[in-house]
Amino acid sequence: MLQIKRAGHSTLTTPDIERTIDYFTRIVGLSLAAREMNRAILATKSGLEAIVLERGGAVDAPRLSFQVAPGSDLGELASRLKKAGMKSERRTDITPGIGEAVAFTDPKGTTLEIFSDFKFAPEDNTFTGVMPIKFGHIAYQCPDVKGMVKFYCDVLGFRVSDWRSDFFAFLRCSRDHHTVNFLRNDKTAIHHIAFEVRDWSDIKRACDMLAKNDIKLTWGPIRHIIGHNIAIYHKNPDGVVIEFFTDLDQMHDEELGFFEPRPWHQDRPQKPKVWGDDTPSNWWGPMSHGSPQHAQALAQPAAAAVHHGLQTAPRKPALAEARAKQAQKKSRGKTRPRR
């Protein structure tokens, strides 16, 4: 098993690379670390590579990079993968920051590039856009969520942070509550990409920044219950859902096994578990019909909760059923005669 320490960057294909570079530099506030004819490498202002853009016909996220401990022998990692039945290859010159990697494909077809040593991009002291501190997580839709969770845990050393019922998994490779999400759907596709910002004031600044550039939020600001992050969502020019978040749950000590106590936690201690499918996606207020978690939750049939060694929440009515009841109640209220 490998032991992933952090996500490196996500590679995105885009039909209009100039437009997408403009969005990621001017709006998101990443720096253009390198530019080739059909490729651009974007890093945070402090030099962490975050996004690689490639000119392509369809919008996709075909590759994802992860870092293992610096100094790890990539040949030895490849042997370990071979023993586990995985076919991998060595690649060089991945980005200016990643000289060497071992590449292999996960069961849903995403190429994973595993690197051990990383060189930060030069610091960029200009102030543009939202300026996230790092690439936080990526969520994929795929048919076999359970299979993906098993692969990421058994092969890459991820841990399960939470499940929503049996269709939405949150996995961590560091202190952060989640670095990858898998959400059940018939088709495999990118669901959203998330960047971490420093604090709540940067969320507020991001809202104003986006509005000033005529980009409307599709959801938020909200506080999630699963992961407890404060988040806002919008779509980039290619239609990819982009999240900015802060205040994500942290597991500082794996042996203690709980997320650092917070005033807004539902359980004391807050441990990884399977949340009911009627768990609100927004602790602060009503859920939006356009919300990434909620839209999917509504589309999913009620199914038996899975265990994966985690405590299963008592079975409750499906989220769709709960919302239908809420709507019924609301409409009854509206037809009540006025006094």
Ligand SMILES: [Fe+2]
């Ligand atoms: Fe997210």
